[in-house]
Amino acid sequence: MKIFPISNDTMVVTSTFVTKQGMPILEISHEDDEEGGSLWQFHCGNGDYSMDKMQLVRLDTILMLDPSVGEIADLEMGKTVRRETPKSSWILVE
Secondary structure (H helix, E strand, O other): OOOOOOOOOOEEEEEHHHHOOOOOOOEEEEEEOOOOOEEEEEEOOOOOOOOOOEEEEEHHHHHHHOHHHHHHOOOOOOEEEEOOOOOOOOEEOO
């Protein structure tokens, strides 16, 4: 498994679909944040990004829920990857 360029206690974005409903992580993005850092997002890919569903959690929470996300720990800034199922390969979104 690759190592994320952030510490395991760094806050990342996900949703209650992943943390409370147990939906799989099928979409990950690595973006610039407003303060010049980076922001990682881990979503189920259902397209619902309602603010009442969004959550900040520690990276280690995400890694506990799905260790396979470590495969894309070196995802470049500004990129997004998706997969069809938790066993599928990650595909870069153009």
